[in-house]
Amino acid sequence: MNPSSPKTLLAAAVMAVMTAETAFAQLEEVVVTAERREASLQDTPISIEALTERDIQERGINNNLDMINEVVGVNGYGSPQGGSSTAFIIRGIGDGAPQISLDPAAGRYVDGVYIGKNQGSSPDIVDLARIEILKGPQGTLSGRNSTSGAINYISKAPSDEMGLTLRGTMGNYGTQEYSVRADIPFSDSFRTAISFNDRQRDPFYDNTNPDIDGFNSIDRDGFRVAFAWDATDRLSVDYSYAKSNVNGELDNWNRPSGLNPSYAALGGYLAAGGDQANVPIDSTSRIQTVQAIAGGVAQAAQFGLLPPLPQIQQFLGWSNDYVAWANGVLDNTDSHFGAGSTDINSFANVENEAHTLTLNYELSDAVSIKYIYGDRTMNDRSLSDLDGIDNSVSSGVRSDLTLQTIGGAFFGQVIPDTFCAATQSVGACPAGTPPPFQVDIPNSYDFELALAMMGAINANNGDGVFWTDLANRYEQESHELQILGSTDSIDWVVGLYDWEDYGEMRNVQNPTYTLAGSASRGFDVGGDAQSVFGEVTWRASDKWSFTAGLRYNDETKYMTYRWRDNPGAIGSWIGAVIEEALTNAFLPPGVDPISVPRSLTDAYVGGLENISDIAETPGVYGNYNKQDFNNTSGRLVAKYNLDDNTNFYASYTTGYRAGGFNGGAFNKDTGTGDDYTEETIASFEVGMKSMLADGRVRINAAYYTYDYDDVQVSVVKTDAGAISTDVVNAASFSTDGLELDVAWLATDSLQFRAQYAYTNRDFDDYPAYLGLNIQPSQGLTPDNQYSLVMDWQMWSSGGSTLDLQISTSHTDETVSINSVPGNYTAAGQPSIPVNLSQPTNQERDLVNARLTFNTEMDNGRNVNVALWGRNITDEEYRTFGFNYGPDLGYAVHQWGNPATYGVDIRLDL
Known part of the structure; x- marks a missing residue:
């Protein structure tokens, strides 16, 4: 596409309304709870992106995966096994692979409850009031493993007025969505809200195999029941139960994107002076x-x-x-065919259940106690043909x-x-x-x-190259006690935190039919964590305030290996x-x-129901391992109010993420599990937040630097035909970055917003692979990323309005993984370690548009109808890929969503 087209669209819209008379108005104030109490976003000395309920609806954000192209500075990918698991990368720091043996680097919190794993963490979330994305390590109040940032999902509270909201969506690819919310106050002190949603979409991409369905479908439903009880004038009780389901969604599309050289060809390449640390895959x-x-x-x-x-x-x-x-x-390699290939029916099923209880008790007008209890379970099952090839005899090819x-x-x-x-x-x-x-x-x-x-x-x-049948069962329970207080000059909070989780992963991997044999890299994993934390803010004067926080963490991790291997x-x-x-x-x-x-x-079994037919791996199956970790982290902040509308802040924050065990790797020399240790980060940030021109212009900016040590680096590992993602330490890097957020209310009917993020990340040390000095890439972190949004109220009459929103986002090219090491072997020949090159994820400019008609009736009812389109220029771009290494011999990639469009209808009754 023409790279200037998004700007042209915006410029045309601007010229169409700049003759309108400018009227006094102000940008909407955004309230956040990043510091555990309500405060204006502009007064909170943290780099935050806050998405309101309207933002969530207009941008089509239903789950984690939808945020990746919607928030500048936040990147990531959906698991190759389906969109129900998402890995985030915030300011260049990534979660790692979505699996239950790994902790995310971006802490996710739903109504204050920490979500322990990426796997299965992207169901549709119902009834959100807002989403807060805190960028940078959160060393005190959100201190558990939040080295890259924290994402807070805040649900809508039950209303004290009877209400019914109906929403429906229809669009291309057979999109059908609807949701219902009913607010039922039984009394002034007891309120309820009941919500239900259902979302379905046909596959985005066809399958070249006529006997198998396509790729990237959606089939989800869920409900939530919430109660709010004002038990006394001082005690309030909030409880919610939520359940969400992913019902047989078809796999993400993985398309072959390159061929690795054979052993002999690699030898010739190296003999001709080729770079062993950057071997081409063409x-x-x-x-x-x-x-x-x-x-x-x-x-x-x-x-x-x-x-x-x-x-x-x-x-x-x-x-x-x-x-x-x-x-x-x-x-x-760079073409998008609009069709993929597979030889088995791939699907993903995920079920999440969550109980959340929050008690608030006001000891006095200045001191309150909050208790948050969370209990969550996740069960998933996926059948995945991850090789991206149709290997069936009837319509495909042999390896x-x-x-x-x-x-x-x-x-x-x-x-x-x-x-x-x-x-x-x-x-x-x-x-x-x-x-x-x-x-x-x-x-x-x-x-x-x-x-x-x-x-x-x-x-x-x-002769399928590689397919896997995988199941996870995961449960977590947490307790958090907070005591919050305020005086004329001091705000403070202290707290205790207790956490426990347990999970089981079982899988059956079937590689290279007739050559290898079935294997399983299953495990049982769990642990517990306890924390004590405190933070105090002292308003020394009208100009200056200072914040200091500290958190002590103590954790235990354990893993029992459940490996099985059949002979080749x-x-x-x-x-x-x-x-x-x-x-x-x-x-x-x-x-x-x-x-x-x-x-x-x-040597092959059909799936998980026959896993007992795979022999237990001697010396590995049943092997138990345990590690203990502790860390003290925190933050210091100085904030200066230049005047009532502008403030500057400087902060120093540390954070950490606990270590653990690699379920897909085992140290056979020592007879112990393959472990990795904690990583630590120190961040220095300076920022400015300002409201200018009588509240019509908002300019927020931040510059930050990171020192990141013992970085947990995810690598793809092959072992005796089995494939897994493992984590290694021994890496460190330095990062500096700049973020800019500008909003301008040009007239009372026209608003613009521009956001920009620059990230420069350099590895100071990187783990050597068999003596090979690898120069890693920045991975999925782009150097530059920006977005432009125009909101224009085109027409207003009585209680009716017609609004147009046009947005564009730009992302520089990236590569998927920091490095792709592999070890070439051949009978009777020396092994050759290499690092394989990767196809880039192309730079992209995505354009979305939304035209909304809204009318308020005399009886207080409201009707909202919107026509929308996303990626309306049908930009084609790769999003995430990985390489199967020297043996299987090629790489695969996912691609971004095509152009989608539809109509939303909302009735507030």
Whole structure:
């Protein structure tokens, strides 16, 4: 698209209304509770983005994932296994992978209750009054693991007036949404609110496999019941129960975005002076290998060296299909086809339940006590074909590993020619070993293997590269006690916090059908945490105020490994062949040869219901590990009021995130779990907040620097065919950044807002990979990000208005992961550690528009109808990707949402 088009749209709208008479008005005041008491956003010395109920509705924010393109300085991605799990990155500090063994860096709080994990944390949230995004470490009041920031979701309280709100939405891709809220006050002191929502959308993207559904659908519902009771003049009780469901939503679309070089091609690249720490992934070597093997098989069949079987022609057809597919990947790396590929029905189900109880008791006019209890459970189940390829026989392609193995078997190059029984090793025996102990293995076994592989693939209708069946069960419970007080010059709060959680993850991974075998990287994980905290603000004069806060954290983490591994399919098959050849070689004359049973499919199970058929991993299954952590963090703030409308602040804040264990990695040398330690951060920030021109102009700005040590870096790890995301420390980086937020009420009917964020992040240290010095990228953090919003009341008459909102946001290009290390191995050859390059997530300019008609009736009822469009220029851009490493040999990527449009209707009765 033309990069100037968003500005052109805004400029045209501005010129259309600048002739309007300027009338006195003021920007709306925003009230936040970032410091545990209500205060104006402008008076709070923290960098905050506050989204009102109107903002949430107009921007189409239903869950965490929707905020990524809506808030400048906040980035992230949805899990490849579905949009119900979201990882945030705030000011360059990321959550890490969404899984229940990892704590997020951006603390999420729903009505004051901390949400412990990213996994399953993005259901639709009903009845929000506002969202507060606190940027930077929150070392005192929101101190639990909030190193990048905190996101507070504040629900609407039950009203003291009877009311009914109905909302409905229809849009393209079969979008249908509706919600109902009823406020029912039973008395002046007891109020209730009941809410229900349902949201559905067809897939964004088709599937090239005609037998499988597409990608990125929505199917969600939920409800919330809230009670507010003024038990006495001093005691209030608030309770809510909420339940949300994600019902079989189809997987996020993962599209292949590059091919890694083969071992031989990597050697040639390095011999020519290539950079071992930045290996390109546009290699044609795997294509050339398949072509060479297929050409050899075709010639052998032509000259009668292979029998005229239909499997030969099928193999050649498979090879041609792979070559065409792989060339298409390389030729269209930056193209968006609007369709993806898979070979299983992928889906995600998530159920969240939450109980929240808040007690407020006023000891006096100056001192109050608040108690917050939270109990949450999450259960999810996902079936995911994460390779982004249709590997079915009927409509897809074979993997190059499968084709290389079948082709090699046709030429007798897979099963060893000899085996030494004396040393139990492949190859010839040492000189002097008696002849019977060296067994020659006939080439007929190789041919049998090739036909067996093809038969198994045909019977299974595919050779899926990688799919997983995963389930999580997670529960958490927390208690928080706060005592708040105020005098003429001092505000203070002290508190105690107690936390406990427990979770179980079980999965079945099925990689490279007929080659590997099923595995599970399950675990039980949990822990507890206790904190004591306090913060005081002293208003020394009309000009100066000072804040000091401190928090002590003590935590325990534990993990029990529940790993399972079946032997590799082809390895077991070859082992059975060697056993058969060895046994028959030692049979006396005249004894019929024996046949050792062998199968290429017994190593695979269908899913979680058959997980017990996967053997427990010796020395790992049941291994228990425990770690303790403690930390003291806090903040110091000095605030200076230049006048009633402008203030400046400077703050020094520290924060930390506890360590833990990697469920997908185990230290077999020590027989203990793979652990990582806590990370710490120190932040210095200076900021300005001002309201100018009689309240018609707001200018907020902040500059910050970070020192971040023992950074928890997420890496993708492969182990014996199993794939997992693990965390390592030994990294540190420095960050500086600038944020600017300007709002201008140009007339009483026209308002503009501009936001800008600049982030410069440099790693001072980064974990070496097998001695390889990797220069990491900034990951998903863009250098520059900005947004422009215009709100124009085009027409007003009586109680009716017509409003137009146009917004655009720009994000510089990024890459998905800081580094992609891998270790190349080949039989009889030295291993080669590398860092693989990554396709960029393209810079993007997204434009949204909304036209709203609102009318207030004489009876107090209200009707609101809005036409809306998001990404109306249909910008195409990658959002997040990862690489499967040297063995599977390619990378995949997700893409952003296409253009969507629809109509909202709201009735307030």
